[in-house]
Amino acid sequence: MNGRILAATTGRILRQLRHDRRTVALLVVVPSVLLTLVYFMYVDQPAPPGAPGTFDRVALIMLGFFPFIIMFLVTSIAMLRERTTGTLERLLTTPLGKLDLLFGYGIAFGLAGVLQSTVASIVAYRVFGLETAGSAWLVVLIAGVNAVLAVALGLFCSAFARTEFQAVQFMPVVVAPQLLLCGLFVPRDQMAGWLQAVSDALPLSYAVEALQEVGAHAEPTGTMWRDVAIVAGAAVAALVLAAATLRRRSG
Amino acid sequence: MDDAVSVRELVVDRGGRRVLHGITCGVPRGTVTGLLGPSGSGKTTLMRAVVGVQTVGSGAVDVLGRPAGSADLRRRVGYLTQAPSVYADLTVRENARYFAVLQGRGRAEADRAVNDVGLASAADQLVGTLSGGQRSRASLACALVGEPELVVLDEPTVGQDPVLRADLWARFHAMAANGTTLLVSSHVMDEAARCDRLLLIREGRLVADDTPAAVRAATGTDDLEEAFLRLIRDAEGEAR
Numbered sequence: 001m002n003g004r005i006l007a008a009t010t011g012r013i014l015r016q017l018r019h020d021r022r023t024v025a026l027l028v029v030v031p032s033v034l035l036t037l038v039y040f041m042y043v044d045q046p047a048p049p050g051a052p053g054t055f056d057r058v059a060l061i062m063l064g065f066f067p068f069i070i071m072f073l074v075t076s077i078a079m080l081r082e083r084t085t086g087t088l089e090r091l092l093t094t095p096l097g098k099l100d101l102l103f104g105y106g107i108a109f110g111l112a113g114v115l116q117s118t119v120a121s122i123v124a125y126r127v128f129g130l131e132t133a134g135s136a137w138l139v140v141l142i143a144g145v146n147a148v149l150a151v152a153l154g155l156f157c158s159a160f161a162r163t164e165f166q167a168v169q170f171m172p173v174v175v176a177p178q179l180l181l182c183g184l185f186v187p188r189d190q191m192a193g194w195l196q197a198v199s200d201a202l203p204l205s206y207a208v209e210a211l212q213e214v215g216a217h218a219e220p221t222g223t224m225w226r227d228v229a230i231v232a233g234a235a236v237a238a239l240v241l242a243a244a245t246l247r248r249r250s251g
Numbered sequence: 252m253d254d255a256v257s258v259r260e261l262v263v264d265r266g267g268r269r270v271l272h273g274i275t276c277g278v279p280r281g282t283v284t285g286l287l288g289p290s291g292s293g294k295t296t297l298m299r300a301v302v303g304v305q306t307v308g309s310g311a312v313d314v315l316g317r318p319a320g321s322a323d324l325r326r327r328v329g330y331l332t333q334a335p336s337v338y339a340d341l342t343v344r345e346n347a348r349y350f351a352v353l354q355g356r357g358r359a360e361a362d363r364a365v366n367d368v369g370l371a372s373a374a375d376q377l378v379g380t381l382s383g384g385q386r387s388r389a390s391l392a393c394a395l396v397g398e399p400e401l402v403v404l405d406e407p408t409v410g411q412d413p414v415l416r417a418d419l420w421a422r423f424h425a426m427a428a429n430g431t432t433l434l435v436s437s438h439v440m441d442e443a444a445r446c447d448r449l450l451l452i453r454e455g456r457l458v459a460d461d462t463p464a465a466v467r468a469a470t471g472t473d474d475l476e477e478a479f480l481r482l483i484r485d486a487e488g489e490a491r
Contacts (some may be wrong), residue, residue, distance in 0.1 A: 008352035016340045086336030090393075093302050094353040095325045135485060249320065251266055251306045 001099050009096070009104030013078070017112060027112060031066040031120035035059060039128045052215060056131050060215050061184050062209050063139055066120055067113030067147035068174055070160075075109055075154030076167040083158070088246075098243045106151050106239060118219060134214035137225070145231050146207045147214070147228075150175075152238035159245035178204035197246050203234035242244020253316075255280040255401050255432035256301055261294050261310035270296045272455045273310065278401075278434050283427050285446030286436040287479070293455040294436040295333055298403050301434065302330045315400060326354060329399035333406050335390035339379035341372050343389045346378060347396055354397025364396040365389075367422060369415060384410040391419075395426075402426070404435045408442065420445045440476040446462075451479055458482050 017024060042055040051057075081162035082088040091101060117140050124130040132139065153174055181191070181199040188199050188209075199205045210227035214220070254277035263271040268295045278284045286294050299305035300312050303320020312319035315327055343365055351361035365374050368388040371464040373381060377390050391407055404423075408416045420442070423433050427447070435446070443449055444463055451459040451466075459466055459482050459483045463475060 008349055012338070012341070012345070012349045015345055016338060019340045085339070086332045086334050087338060089304055090330065090332060090336045091353070093304060093325060093328065094350070094397075095355070096353050097257055130333045249304055249306045 001097055001196065002095070005096050005100045006104055006107075006180040009100055010107045013104055013108035014111070016078075017108070019078070027070060027074075027116050029114060029117050030070075034066075035062065035120060035124055035128065038062060052131070055128065056215065058132050058184070059128065060132060060139065060211050061182070061208055063117055063120055063124060064143050064146050064204075064211050065179065067117050067143050068150045068178075068204060068207070069171070070116065070149045071109050072154045072157075072175055073168070073171055074112075075105060075151045076158045076161065076170060077164060079105070079155050079158035080161055080164060082169045089250075092246065092248045098246045099239075101246070102152075102155055102239050102242055105155055106148050106235070109151045110144055110148040113150070114144040116195060117143030128219075130218055132215045133218045134216075134220065134224075138214045138220055139211065142207055142210050142228060142231075145228055145235070146204070148232055149207070149235040149238070152235040155242035156238050156245065158242040159242065178202045181205065182208040182243045184208065203231050204245075206230040206234075253280065254278055255315055256434065257313045258297070258301070259311045261297070261300060261312060262308040263293075263300060263305060264308050265296060270455050273420055274452070274455070274457050276457055276460050278432060278450075279429055280432050281430050282447040283423050283433045283435060283445070284448045284450060285322075285443050286434060286450045287440065287443050288438065288452040289435075290438055292452050294452060295405055296455075297452065298330075298434065298436060300407050301401075302328060302403050302445075304330075307433055326397065327398055327400045329394040329402045331394040331402075331404040331407055333409075335378075335383075335386045337378050337386065337390045337393055340377065341458070342375050342377055343381070343392070344374040346389060347392050350393040351396045354399075356397055360398070364392040367395065369418060370394045382410075384412070384415070387411075388415075388419075398430070401432045401434070404433065406436055406438070408437065408439075416442075417457075440479065443475045443479075451482065452485055452491050453486075456486075458486050 018112060038058055039055055045054045047053045121136050121139055125136055157170040157174055158167060161170060181195060181202060182204045188196055191199060206227040210224045213224035256278035258274055261271050261274045274297060288294050296305060300307055301319055314324055334448065338405055347361035347365050348358055350478055351357060365371060368391050370385060370388055370392065373385060376490050378386055381389065387410060394402065411419065414436060425434065427433055446463060448462055449459060451468060466478050467473055470481040472478050
């Protein structure tokens with residue numbers, strides 16, 4: 001890797017995003033709109049005594065979902081564009097290293113994910129009175145790591161898509177099982193053994209557990225840090241796998 | 252003088268079909284060498300092999316004394332793909348500056364490359380809003396920004412108006428005069444006359460490798476288009 005090239009690549013990707021104002025607006029506004037929906041869905045639902053309110057429980061996890069879903073899609077399409085427009089082939093004829101490109105995407109869209117979750121968190125805490133025992137900054141940190149994981153998975157999956165239609169189909173394949181099994185709909189310890197095993201293998205489960213730790217404990221817990229490390233490790237592993245899919249020579 | 256590019260017995264298959272059937276040719280340093288042939292003749296495949304992005308079946312391609320695709324050649328070779336490969340959602344200047352950094356150059360070189368392809372007045376326009384000809388010049392600026400020793404240009408003048416085409420060819424010759432080697436493909440025969448040397452390929456085989464004057468002399472016609480027709484007929488006559 002080369003620092004100047006990595007910085008230039010990150011800047012280039014952010015500049016592309018900045019020129020696309022509508023995407024930036026959707027990125028920032030849509031999570032807040034969805035949080036509003038969730039708020040009014042649950043506002044009158046009674047919570048079991050001693051447990052956090054349903055909105056608090058659901059909104060906290062949604063703050064981690066938004067960047068995961070959106071950054072996966074944005075990255076898949078962006079990387080597919082690099083392949084179909086020939087810019088990827090051109091980049092690979094230059095001194096740019098594969099990891100410069102992949103980490104550039106990770107940093108750029110990771111920052112976009114942090115921006116998105118910061119705005120969504122401000123709305124959740126200030127407007128809808130979300131309450132967590134731990135700090136809101138930890139929520140944003142976890143959402144940011146989640147965004148990087150989504151970027152890494154998107155970079156990897158885009159290698160298996162020839163068209164935009166295919167790329168979009170990877171969303172239900174990669175994202176939906178993680179959403180279903182992460183513990184939001186059915187607590188993980190109440191799932192059948194084999195489902196739990198699958199859930200244990202999916203990185204989003206750890207991100208959700210980390211968010212629940214922030215919801216329940218005033219200080220960051222060891223479990224939370226371990227979970228964040230697992231998610232970050234999965235992101236790095238996916239980036240390395242993605243690097244293996246980039247070939248300087250092709251047929 | 253040694254060749255900047257030397258290709259020996261190059262065989263390439265793409266999609267189960269043989270595209271290049273054992274091509275042997277050279278590109279002398281400091282020249283503008285034209286790679287001519289009809290669409291589908293294998294020009295792009297040969298150029299990709301020179302740049303080192305093409306998987307080759309057999310044979311060898313040496314570029315600037317190193318096997319094509321070697322890591323240290325990435326700073327020394329500039330490649331313009333046939334379809335403009337620049338970012339449509341960046342301005343011309345932003346594209347040029349990005350590719351300049353990749354080649355270890357700065358903003359001044361990027362701005363100069365944009366001026367050199369005649370895009371100074373459109374420098375702050377998004378590439379997506381440019382005409383086809385302007386877009387391919389934006390792509391050309393990004394190929395030239397690193398001042399590479401070897402420049403491989405796949406149909407750089409398609410869609411350009413005649414004045415700009417003349418300007419671009421003048422620039423190519425100025426670069427060659429400074430020691431740069433250029434390999435330029437075209438399917439328009441009137442551009443062949445502007446080259447120092449010609450490589451004519453047809454259906455993946457080399458039909459001619461000579462200067463325009465020698466091609467004219469050998470075929471007994473001043474019209475290069477006619478000369479190529481005669482060469483092709485002769486080659487096919489021999490094959491029968």
